[in-house]
Structure formats: C-alpha cells, structure tokens
Amino acid sequence: MMNAKFRPAALLLVLSLVALMLWPQPMLAHDGPSVGMARLIRQQVLPGPELEVRPLNDRKDPMVVRILDVYPHGTDFRYDIEYYGLEPGHYDLRDYLKRKDGSLADDLPPLPVAILSAVGKGQVLPHAIETSGAPKLGGYHLLLTLGGLLWITGAVLLWQRSRRKFLSSESRLNPTGPTLADQLQPLVESAAAGTLQPSQRAQLERLLLGYWSKRLGVESKHPSEALAVLRKHPEAGRLLEQLEIWLHRPGQTGSVDITALLEPYRNLGAEQSIETGSDGP
Numbered sequence: 001m002m003n004a005k006f007r008p009a010a011l012l013l014v015l016s017l018v019a020l021m022l023w024p025q026p027m028l029a030h031d032g033p034s035v036g037m038a039r040l041i042r043q044q045v046l047p048g049p050e051l052e053v054r055p056l057n058d059r060k061d062p063m064v065v066r067i068l069d070v071y072p073h074g075t076d077f078r079y080d081i082e083y084y085g086l087e088p089g090h091y092d093l094r095d096y097l098k099r100k101d102g103s104l105a106d107d108l109p110p111l112p113v114a115i116l117s118a119v120g121k122g123q124v125l126p127h128a129i130e131t132s133g134a135p136k137l138g139g140y141h142l143l144l145t146l147g148g149l150l151w152i153t154g155a156v157l158l159w160q161r162s163r164r165k166f167l168s169s170e171s172r173l174n175p176t177g178p179t180l181a182d183q184l185q186p187l188v189e190s191a192a193a194g195t196l197q198p199s200q201r202a203q204l205e206r207l208l209l210g211y212w213s214k215r216l217g218v219e220s221k222h223p224s225e226a227l228a229v230l231r232k233h234p235e236a237g238r239l240l241e242q243l244e245i246w247l248h249r250p251g252q253t254g255s256v257d258i259t260a261l262l263e264p265y266r267n268l269g270a271e272q273s274i275e276t277g278s279d280g281p
Contacts, residue, residue, distance in 0.1 A: 032114030038084040038198040039113070040068070047076045048107055051097045056227055056244070062086035063115075065096040065248060083199060085115030086223050181265035183207060188239075188258055191246045204243070211265075214238045237265045 033039040053065050062085060069080040083093065093111035130176040186206040190196040196204070209226060213219045216233065218226045239261055 012133055027094050032116050032119045033084060034116045035085055035088055036118075036202065038082055038202065040198075041079075041081045043071075044079045044081055044111075045073050045076055046079060046108055048099065048105065049103060050077050050100045051105065052100050052109075053210075054098050055095055056224065062222070062224060063091050063096060065093060067097075084111060084198075084202070085113075088117040089117050095189065170216060179266055180207065180211060182264040184262055185258065188243075188262065191243055192258065194246070196247075201247070205230075208236070208240065 009059070022086055024181060050070060051067065056064075064082045064086070065081065067079055068082055071078040081093065083096075085091070086100065091113050094105065094108045097105060097108070099105050184204065184207060187200050187207075191204070206228060209223065209230070212230045213221075215225050216229060216236070218229050221229070227240070231240055242256060242261060247253060
C-alpha cells in the first residue's frame with residue numbers, strides 16, 4: 001500500500017496533469033499557411049453577438065477572410081472561418097471581423113495567424129557566373145559574318161512578330177477555344193449554389209483580377225487597391241459585387257441572370273482568356 005504521507009502529493013500531481021489537459025489552448029500562429037494557400041479554422045467559439053466579415057474595401061491589409069458557417073453556442077457563437085494571405089506576415093483575424101448589430105467587438109480574444117513566404121528561409125542565391133577572357137577575333141570576314149547573322153536574326157524576329165499579330169487578330173475574329181466567360185461560368189454557378197471550393201474561389205479571383213488589372217492598367221497596384229478600383233468599374237464591379245453577396249450573404253442572393261452577368265466576357269477568344277487566366281494576384 002502507498003505510504004499515507006505520499007498520498008496528498010500524488011493526488012496533487014494527478015490534479016495538475018488533468019488541469020493542464022483541460023486548459024484551453026490558444027490558437028498558434030507559427031504553423032501558418034503559405035501565401036495564397038487557404039486555411040480553415042473549425043468550431044472557433046467567440047463571445048458576444050454574431051460576427052461578420054468586414055467589407056474588403058474597408059481595409060488595405062493583404063488578407064482575405066470568410067465566415068463559412070455560424071452555429072449558436074449558448075449566449076455566444078461558433079464559427080468556421082477560412083482565410084488566406086497575399087503577403088507573408090503576422091496578422092490578427094479580429095481586425096477583419098465586426099458585429100452584425102454594429103456593437104463594439106473589443107471583447108474578442110486574440111486570433112493570431114501567420115502567413116509564411118513561399119520561399120524557405122536561408123535560401124542562398126547562386127554565385128554569379130565567372131567568365132574567362134576569350135581570345136580576340138578580328139578581320140574583314142568576321143565583320144561580314146556578324147553582319148549577316150544580325151540581318152538574318154532581325155528578319156526572323158520581324159516575321160515572328162507579324163505572324164503573332166495575324167494569329168491574334170484571327171483568333172479574336174474566329175475564336176475556336178473556350179472564352180473567358182466559358183471558364184468563369186462553372187465557377188460562378190458553383191458560387192451561386194454555395195458549393196464553391198476554396199481552390200475554385202482562388203481560381204475565380206485570379207481570373208477576374210488578372211483580366212481587369214490588365215484592362216484597367218492597375219497591374220502595378222497592391223491587390224487590395226486593384227480590387228477597390230475594380231469595384232468602382234461599371235462592368236467589373238457588377239460581377240465582383242454579386243460574388244461578395246453569394247460568398248458572404250448567401251441569404252440575400254435572390255434571382256440572378258448568370259448569362260447576363262457574364263456577357264462582358266463572351267467576346268474574349270480562347271487565346272486571350274487563357275493568357276488572362278495565367279496572371280493572378
């Protein structure tokens with residue numbers, strides 16, 4: 001049998017271990033996703049009235065946050081929150097949330113997250129290539145050879161440039177592949193039905209931001225600033241505004257004519273739509 005004088009110490013040790021196991025652990029920020037990769041936080045309990053995501057044009061921080069589901073939890077709520085970052089750094093999800101009823105959200109606990117760079121730490125750039133001196137060449141025949149090569153190179157470049165222009169104009173007049181609207185339609189339909197996956201959302205945002213950034217000349221702007229410009233544009237803003245309603249306020253969608261919504265994108269041929277889709281934020 002255990003000695004009586006050791007029983008209180010053993011009981012205290014067991015209670016301490018149980019308390020450590022049951023003590024709520026804060027959300028850690030060191031294991032964050034890389035830039036552009038979505039992360040889902042499930043069943044996060046937050047105190048107070050129901051929360052919603054701040055509109056994107058209310059801030060310029062390089063973070064995209066969405067509330068996917070909300071569940072009652074006594075006087076509080078439980079949330080499924082999805083987020084991804086456009087730039088590496090440390091952020092607090094509280095900065096992207098607000099109360100639906102307009103009351104203050106000062107009682108929220110810290111929600112730190114980290115967005116990691118896609119390039120690992122400690123990566124070393126390669127050394128510059130060192131070239132040794134080459135023997136000098138000269139002579140009349142060498143000059144003639146170099147001149148002939150330059151002339152042939154210039155002629156080939158001019159021919160390729162004129163051919164690209166011809167093919168581009170022909171593809172615009174007679175598109176043979178999927179248009180940008182064809183690429184957008186299944187994604188937009190999934191968003192309207194509430195079944196859009198995180199990877200599809202990123203693809204949809206890349207397509208729209210890539211195309212309109214080129215068309216409106218805002219490629220050099222920060223993604224959040226470019227989005228603000230796109231929302232004010234009469235054509236780009238219409239689809240972006242509807243996507244925000246589908247993603248953040250699904251109960252307010254109403255009846256939307258998706259064919260009319262995608263009409264501005266139907267005149268883009270296959271070559272232009274593919275080129276647009278390769279550029280992302």
